[in-house]
Amino acid sequence: MEPLKEIYSSHWIQNLSFVVSQIDPKIKASDFQKKLMESPWKNYELKERINRIADTFLFFWNDPLVKIEPKLMALIKLLRKQGVSDFNFPYIFLNDIVVKSGIQDFETSMRILEKTTVFSSAEFAIRFYYINFFEKTVRQMEEWSNHKEPFVRRLASEGSRPILPWGIGVPAIKRQPEIHLSILENLWNDENEIVRRSVSNHLNDISKLQPDLVLEFCKNKFGVSEILDKNLKHALRGLLKKADVRALSYFQYDTKWKPEDFKLTLTKNKIKIGDSLEFHLSFLNPSTKNIKIRIEYKIGFLLANGKLGNKVFQLGEKLLKSKEKIEINKKHSFKPITTRVYYPGKHSITIVINGSECETSQFELLNGK
Incomplete structure (x- = not known):
């Protein structure tokens, strides 16, 4: 461009x-x-x-x-x-x-x-x-x-x-x-x-x-x-x-609601700069009522000082019916961009639903060369 x-x-x-x-x-x-x-x-x-x-x-x-x-x-x-x-x-x-x-x-x-x-x-x-x-x-x-x-x-x-x-x-x-x-x-x-x-x-x-x-x-x-x-x-x-x-x-998001049978799976635990992190998540609404949910994922990016800096990305919103199960597949690109410098090392991904953290997984970012 x-x-x-x-x-x-x-x-x-x-x-x-x-x-x-x-x-x-x-x-x-x-x-x-x-x-x-x-x-x-x-x-x-x-x-x-x-x-x-x-x-x-x-x-x-x-x-x-x-x-x-x-x-x-x-x-x-x-x-x-x-x-x-x-x-x-x-x-x-x-x-x-x-x-x-x-x-x-x-x-x-x-x-x-x-x-x-x-x-x-x-x-x-x-x-x-x-x-x-x-x-x-x-x-x-x-x-x-x-x-x-x-x-x-x-x-x-x-x-x-x-x-x-x-x-x-x-x-x-x-x-x-x-x-x-x-x-x-x-x-x-x-x-x-x-x-x-x-x-x-x-x-x-x-x-x-x-x-x-x-x-x-x-x-x-x-x-x-x-x-x-x-x-x-x-x-x-x-x-x-x-x-x-x-x-x-x-916006009627119930912050006390918790999913059941929650699973977060990464396709790979090691990816190169320039590739994408692929992940899959699934969970069930255990409630007898329909529930409005806001789903996000938080990437913990490794910073130059060795600490993690978090950035939140939205996965979507949905009205879950009682006992409904949901499955989501997503890719997050680590292609170089002007607004972020990627540092090789341990990163994290956390799924957040209605403001509550559900599960965190670690992955390693490698040099693309």
Whole structure:
């Protein structure tokens, strides 16, 4: 798979340079392209390339933000005319231009970000305004949570997350995540799924800091619709994986239920990096009642320090009839991925049902060479 940074291909940059020359005749397309791609462009990773594009614009537009504003709006208008859709990640540098040229001009920045976030999300850019104008930014985000445009409402939730991936940290939000509960109350049942999903992710962030806050928020919100219940489950996913009894009870998982005749079998006790761990499990519902179950497996990955770090994976959910027996076959891949380093040695796998650990087996991971 091609690295994400290659979204900024030579063809893409040529087109951007042409568009820039159309909205600002003082800039030659060839000059813009040359400046943008000068060494060490080829060695830059994704975030460095985004930063470089913004800096290239500001090399030619060395003006206050209020003077850059009409050019940015003209740029977006022409790109849309070319068929570029809204909420388009490659153009996220537009928000960086706003921050770099106007971080001290709060009013102009907010006016522009309200528009650019529709074209390419401003969730990372808004974090810099939290750092510089915390109270004013909180009020602005609360106002945006009632905006008619869904991508602006999403910004109110996404940009204010306590633990936003890729985003700069905002210590004041981590210290008091409850400060944005009014925004989440406005948006948790929003008509737009992309907004609701952002709220779920925001709540999941808070659950890592103040779980009781999220449990209380969700407690009386179930039963409105199947879709909203699904969003609430996504919000509580972290607590469900941690086997939080209260979170499990919200979804009618009986944490005291125990299976009978439980068996966990590994096809092999030794596998190579690059191969898959194959396992089989079976068990019986001994109850005279139907039981709703949530089945997960937890891999204990060997870490560089010699300890095991656990990660939970879901196997599924099922309503087990009285005396019903279930059998599951599963493969877990140990193919190398960028987000995890595999270390040869002893690992473990544990089956978890309704938050309770049923059985653990050991296996050895070997070098694939």
